[in-house]
Amino acid sequence: MSRLVLITFVLFSQVAYSSTSVCHGTTSNGSLENGVELPSDGNNFVSYSTVARLAGRTYVHSTVKSIIINSYKNLEETMPNTVYKYAETGYESGGKFRPHKTHQNGLSVDFMTPVKNEKGQSDHLPTNPFNKFGYNIEFDSSGKYEEFTIDYDALAAHIVELDKESKKQGVGLWRVIFDPELQPHLFKTKHSEYLKTNIQFSKKRSWVRHDEHYHVDFEVPCR
Ligand SMILES: [Zn+2]
Numbered sequence: 001m002s003r004l005v006l007i008t009f010v011l012f013s014q015v016a017y018s019s020t021s022v023c024h025g026t027t028s029n030g031s032l033e034n035g036v037e038l039p040s041d042g043n044n045f046v047s048y049s050t051v052a053r054l055a056g057r058t059y060v061h062s063t064v065k066s067i068i069i070n071s072y073k074n075l076e077e078t079m080p081n082t083v084y085k086y087a088e089t090g091y092e093s094g095g096k097f098r099p100h101k102t103h104q105n106g107l108s109v110d111f112m113t114p115v116k117n118e119k120g121q122s123d124h125l126p127t128n129p130f131n132k133f134g135y136n137i138e139f140d141s142s143g144k145y146e147e148f149t150i151d152y153d154a155l156a157a158h159i160v161e162l163d164k165e166s167k168k169q170g171v172g173l174w175r176v177i178f179d180p181e182l183q184p185h186l187f188k189t190k191h192s193e194y195l196k197t198n199i200q201f202s203k204k205r206s207w208v209r210h211d212e213h214y215h216v217d218f219e220v221p222c223r
Pocket of ligand 1: 100103108109110214215218
């Protein structure tokens with residue numbers, strides 16, 4: 001091997017190494033090596049908070065990051081004029097992530113529920129320190145909060161893309177947590193069949209109501 005090739009190889013493998021994360025343990029008792037930060041925004045998505053992002057609360061496993069980014073890319077095609085917002089993920093090195101019980105090994109991601117405004121346009125739920133970055137929002141049983149209505153088509157399409165993209169990368173979705181009382185609406189969308197066959201939804205009520213956000217756990221091999 002010539003010296004140049006060797007140097008190139010060493011440099012490349014270091015870059016490859018540092019950009020690949022390694023998760024340890026479980027979502028509720030784990031950690032993360034080489035966690036990567038989600039971008040603050042893209043063509044059709046934004047982060048829930050600049051402050052929370054600066055506080056280091058939007059790190060994930062590198063595989064999860066690429067699944068999320070590619071899914072948003074695909075949604076630009078399949079769901080034009082639709083905007084998405086992601087929320088809490090975890091710390092760069094994982095570990096306890098209050099007030100969440102999970103989010104410890106880079107494989108848990110919260111997404112804000114996609115909504116339409118009173119004009120029927122895709123919009124973002126408001127997320128700021130005054131409503132606990134959106135987590136205090138409560139939808140009524142018909143899926144309404146102030147001028148916003150849950151966009152179930154956008155939500156279902158997002159879950160489908162996340163699942164397809166995960167499989168493309170040789171991993172999967174472990175489970176999706178979303179309010180069991182609102183879930184039936186997802187099965188009235190055109191993605192109903194796909195969701196039924198491919199997605200494992202939470203059946204029980206969890207410790208907080210998951211109406212303003214949905215929680216996704218990815219299945220990526222950990223050490
Ligand atoms: Zn969560």
